[in-house]
Amino acid sequence: MQYRDCHPASKVNMQVQDLLERYQNGERNFAQIDLSSANLSGVNLRDADLTGANLTGANLSWAFLSRANLTGACLRRADLRSASLNNAVLNQTILSGANLGKADLRMAQLEAADLSWAVLQEADLSGANLQAAKLDQVNLERAKLSNSCLAAAELMEANLRRANLTSATLDRANLREAHLEEANLREASLIGANLIEANLNGVYLRQANLTEADLHRVVLTGADMSEAILTNADLSRSNLAGAYLLKASMSKAQLLRANLQDVYLLRADLNGANLRGADLRRADLSGAYLSDTSLSEADLSDAYLLESHLIRTNLDGAQMTGCCIANWHLENTDCSRINCRYVFTGFDYTTKSPADRYPVGRDLEAGELERHYQQDNAVVEVYLTEPPNWEALAFTLAQLDLEENALGLTIKAYKPSDDNYLIQLKATRPVNAKALTRRIFQVYPKILQQLLTHRTEILSLLAIAPQTKQSDVALEPASQVNRAAPEVPSHDRRIRLYQEVVRQIQHIMMNQAPDQFVQSVQQLLDYLNHQGIATEAIQKKVISQVITQRAKQDKSFCDHIQRWEKTAPDVARSSAVGQAMRFAIAQMWADTKQN
Template identity: 30%
Template sequence: MNHKRPDKKEIQGKNLKQKDLSLDLEYSICGQKLYTFITLVFLSLTACLAISMILGLLGAEMGLQLILKREDWLTSVLIYVVISGWLLTAVTQNPIPGVSVVVIGLSAVTHWWKAVPLSLEQVLQIIITTLVVWATTVVIFHLIRFLIASLDILFEQPLIVRTLMTGSIFLGTISGAIISLLPETTEVPLIAKIVGILTSTGLGLALMLSGCWINHCQNVPWKHPDPWRNLVLRVGSWRGTSFHNLDLSGVSLKRAKLANTNLQAKKFYRTCFQKATGVERARVDSQYLDLENLKVQKLLTNASSQDQDFRGLNLRGAYLQGADMRGFDLTDTNLTGADLKGADLRGSILICTQLAGADFQGVDLRQNILMDANLTEADLRKADLRDCILVRAQVARANFSGADITGICMEDWSISSQTCFTDVRCDYIYRRYQGQQPTNRYPVHRNFEPGEFASQFQQPENQLELVFKGEFDYTALSLTFDQLQTDKPDLNLKLQGIEQRDNLWIVKITSENPTTVENRIKEIQDAVYQGYEVTTTRLENNPLIRRIISD
């Protein structure tokens, strides 16, 4: 059966508004209109031509002074020595070769100066001239680097960039050299003029090749964060398609062409970028998620990434359906509200990861480390959680319907009455985590019967369990609840019971209002834990109070 390919939506150069925004932008062609693109290329090459002409003027003048040994020929020698040393240092990223060239060159220049009597004024003039020419060369060099980066953003093919830049610099330096030689008399030998032209052309090509090399070594304009990249993308997206400050939640940009586009939207909640091209050449920011990071861009567009280190990154609301994220390190990563349906996260590390409201339907999470992860309201229906480490994980209001949770380690995890375990598959669980391994298998010598796990661990609607480790102080807990009833009577909290599991103490709390526990769970946890800690400290420091209470 032949599937008709969707029509391409050509929206180049449009400044889109929220009211006109379509959720279906698959196969969209964004970016600049042809005349805008041509204008930018023309301006870039014109700027390159102009600065190359300046190089041509300088290079030809210094070349003539050297070949004809004019009055200022020593100044030209010094300038070449300084520029050569600086350029060598810039290219090698090592000061030793550059300093060596400067030292050797200055030694030779000093030797020549001994035969030429110079006044202090002449020496100062030589130094000032050298510094001015060197500073001018540095500015031109960085302008060339910027123009190379700009053309890299505008063109997908690097060969086109190099060809255009080489032609522009070659033409500019020759033109500048010819202009410099026009006032010269016919007494200047032809060979001197040729040397002047070759000197200027060589200087221009040396700066261009050095600029290309340094951009390549420093990964400009692809490195993030980098001010060069920000500036180049600002130029590259000029008059391109603009999504600036729009809410792109739920918008599909699948297979869209996004180069030279302004993608500084205010929200990307589950925006699909899969198989989109040119995101790395679009102007983006990180106000909603870390879209400026190139490996985040690759993950969103390719649904995979060779770089598996995503620690501490913001992937809030990211559309990652079907993504291959096996072995990823997502420690401290923000995946709140992310769409991970059908993704493969086997063997990933999700310690302290924010996963509240994330969609894990059908996701393979086998052997994941989810210590201290926040899975509040996460959708884990039919997910494979076998052998996951869920130590201290927050799973309040999470939906585990139809999930396979056999072998999970659930020490100190935090659930609520609305945590759903309908039709979960579970043969056994581990209650403790010691020596980097789950221990204390339960049930010990058998497997759970169908529905047994849910019946044992499903919390009553108005009940909350708090876990205390080590020595437990009944008196401190009792005083804490007395104080809470005085300070926060609206909570209507009651101490339902205390259960000991090895060195863990499970305190069960209920409220007369069923919604209180669910809606104010964090407030209750903080109040009890902090109050218990303060009261315990007071009793330890004042044994007399404990004796009075006991009596």
């Protein structure tokens, strides 16, 4: 950017007293005035036209310059501390080295202005236009820049520590080596921004848009980037240790050799991302989507892949010893070249720790993990507390087959015992066993109830009728033929059934969003009511206890239930579960206010 000389001979040299008298008399046009080094502290020059003025080194601290026009003016090294410049026009103004600490620049126009080395500490630039402004090495620590426009601005080595940049626009801005520690960039737009080697330690980037941003070797330790958009962003060799990236969109992002130790990537979209050689030790990728993702040579030791989706994922040379892979979804993924001594195939939600070491008491043999999942990743185990109704189960499997695009579920084994009844189901392709089991428990009780109610019509539609004459085939005793009729469970079985449903409700409510678990829990309550088992205690105590427990463990859950309270349909709110939830929420808020 080319700037003209701040000391043209044509400028009028005027004494401060003359300026103030003319302003007092209603004059506002002071274009090209020369007041370099003048003492104008606290003066009132609102709405004044100071276009092209020379105010180099002037003292304008506490001055009132609201709506003033300072286009092209020179304020190099000027003292503007606590000055009022809201709605002022400072386009192409030279403010390099100026002190604007705590200045009011709300809605100011600073397009293409030169603020290099300026001090704007704690200044208020909310809604200001700084497009294409030059801000190299500027001090904006704790400044207010919410809703400001910094598109294409030069901010190399700028100090933006703890600055508020909420919803700011920084598209294509140059923030190379900038300091943004603990800055608030929630919902900010940084599309195509240059953040190479910037320090964003502890930054708040929730829901920010960093599409195609260059974050090469950036420091993001402990940053909150939940729900941020990082599509096609370059985070190669960056340090994201301990960062929060819950539900972040990182499709096709470059994370080559990035440090992702202890990072939270729950339900993150990493489809097509390049994580080759990345350090993911102890990272939590539960529920993450890793379709066509490269994890070759990555270190996933002690990482969490609960219910993660690995489809055509490249795991060549990946380190996975101690990885928790409970209910992961593996499809067209080669595990034969993984470096791994053992994994955990389960997770204890009570202790929040991996469970079920595989193999037990020894290390994996070469290719054993590959063989294990070739055989078993299509097997689903369902535990029932009552003997299964095979007709209802058959219709349940038919329903799931329609929903999941030809799963081809068949019964592999049935193992009854005194306490439960294990049914092993086999699919024709890999499945998410946990999700499928949850769906079975949603569908099976509903179909069972419908079957018991409409069994006669169903048999009639299938042209199935009882035999009226002696057959060559021995018929079962009448007591066996009529087993489909509902029976009142014994006292012991009623207790076991009640306890099992309570466990299922607790698990569902601890792992699903409110708009999901309301329907699931209601179906389980309806099932208990159909069995003649009272559910008042569950509605009054269990649901309230689970909501309170989850709210303590997961701070974001409070936002979810508050959102549900405002947006839930009347049907959900008026249901037994909905009423119990609303009572629990009201009680929780009341307890919070008391504390």
